[in-house]
Structures are given as structure tokens and as C-alpha cells.
């Protein structure tokens with residue numbers, strides 16, 4: 001949505017409240033006590049009352065704004081900023097745009113928005129032809145700094161990410177350098193490269209009738225038991241961009257996005273940033289307005305971000321504003 005359209009559609013707090021109420025009714029208000037779906041609306045106190053058991057729930061209850069005290073307008077503006085560009089906004093930048101005094105609630109709001117993006121995407125599984133590989137993302141070390149730093153992929157400053165992407169071969173491609181077309185992708189932070197870990201995540205993320213292309217790593221040896229076909233090829237580093245093109249383009253783009261925006265990403269928040277990256281990329285070809293689409297999700301999902309405690313040292317430092 002363009003900025004002028006946003007300002008026209010949502011000029012006041014009341015206009016945001018009305019739109020959010022509309023979204024909640026559209027997604028179906030369910031009584032948490034008796035499961036009844038018919039409710040009365042009380043505009044002054046902004047709550048729904050179950051027609052069956054008279055249980056009351058607030059407009060924010062069970063949504064992304066559950067227990068939030070921030071104005072609806074803040075949420076709408078943050079969602080607008082985060083969906084208006086392929087890039088991302090740091091919490092500090094959004095705090096500045098909103099002119100809010102405290103950083104913590106804005107930081108939490110941004111992570112809650114990313115959290116529902118991840119929840120929404122986790123409902124889908126990948127199918128067809130899949131490229132799968134691991135990416136190694138630079139993150140700040142969170143172990144004992146007295147322990148010597150390991151080099152390479154096993155370094156404490158590298159986080160492992162399993163990357164899976166639907167990649168279909170194209171008949172007579174216009175660009176011979178790009179013989180495959182890309183569709184949906186998933187990026188999931190993994191604790192290790194053990195076959196057991198990778199098997200479990202791949203099974204949760206990919207349909208059984210999929211055909212998986214990977215390199216010849218021993219982490220993937222069980223795939224032939226779980227999927228229709230597994231093509232494991234010995235791939236030299238020079239050939240990797242041809243053999244698994246999209247998975248490596250996705251890894252490279254995600255790394256660029258993160259390094260352009262943040263000085264250092266904390267390991268525990270890497271998944272959150274990758275969720276935002278994947279959510280946007282997975283919808284890039286859908287003609288619906290990204291703001292409206294995400295607004296539907298915010299009314300339907302309660303964020304699972306609450307359990308992560310905020311600490312001052314967890315600030316995601318924007319490269320532009322500190």
C-alpha cells in the first residue's frame with residue numbers, strides 16, 4: 001500500500017480499530033469458554049460478548065495485539081512499514097518513525113509481527129521439485145568468550161540454517177543461466193547438521209511425494225526413505241550455483257538483507273528475521289496488497305514471541321541509526 005493510501009484509509013485511531021474489528025469478525029470470533037461463534041459487540045468498552053455463555057473478550061484478545069497496550073495505529077503503521085518494501089525496518093527505525101519514547105514495546109511489536117509471519121508460513125508444506133542445502137549465517141556468539149573461536153562452518157559465530165526451496169525445471173528457458181523457476185521457500189535455524197535433526201525438519205516441511213535435490217552430504221542419506229526421490233550429487237563449489245541455483249540465491253539475498261540492516265544479529269533472533277524474509281518472498285507473486293494480507297493474519301494469530309525476555313543487550317542495531 002502506498003503511503004498516501006495508508007494515510008487516507010487510516011487517518012485516526014478509530015479508523016484502525018474499526019478495520020481491526022472488521023478483520024476479527026471476518027476471521028471468526030470464537031468464545032474461548034464454550035466455542036460459540038456468535039457474539040455481541042460493545043463499542044465503548046471494545047469487547048465481544050458470547051451470545052451463549054456471556055463470556056467477554058477484548059478486541060485484542062487472541063490476536064497479535066493480545067495484552068499489548070500500544071495504540072492500534074502503531075501496529076498498523078508498523079505493519080505498513082514492514083510490508084511496504086522487500087527490505088526490512090529495524091525496531092529503532094520504527095520507534096523513530098512512531099516517535100515513541102520507549103524502545104522495548106516497539107522491539108517486541110516488531111518481533112511479534114515477524115512471529116506471526118513465521119506461524120503463517122509454517123502451515124504450508126513444500127512440494128514438487130525441491131532444492132535443499134544448508135546456509136551458514138554470521139551471528140553474534142552467545143557462548144563463553146574465553147573459549148577460543150573455531151574457524152569455518154563450525155565457528156561459534158556461524159548459525160546453521162536449513163534452506164528448502166521449490167524449484168521447477170523450465171522447458172526452453174529464456175536465460176540458460178537460470179534453467180529453473182522458483183516458488184516457495186523455507187529457512188529454518190538448526191542446532192546441528194546431524195541427519196536426525198535434518199530428517200525431522202525436512203519431513204515437517206516437505207510433502208512425501210517431493211523430489212529432493214541435494215549435494216552428497218551424509219546428513220541427507222535417509223531422504224530416500226522419506227521422499228519420492230532423492231537426487232544426491234557430488235557438487236564442486238564452482239558448480240553449486242548451477243546445481244542448486246535458487247537455494248544459494250536465497251541464502252545470498254537473505255545475508256545481504258541482514259548485513260545491510262543490522263550490525264550484528266543475535267543467534268536467538270535469526271529465525272525471526274528469516275521468517276520475515278521468507279514470508280515476503282513467498283508472496284512476491286501474489287497480486288493482493290501485502291498490508292491487507294498481513295492484517296488478516298494479525299487478527300487471526302496470537303504471537304508466540306512473548307516467552308522471549310527482553311534485555312537491553314538484545315537491541316537489533318540498525319546500521320543507519322545506531
Ligand SMILES: [Zn+2]
Pocket residue numbers: 031032033034035036050051052053054055
Ligand atoms: Zn461462550
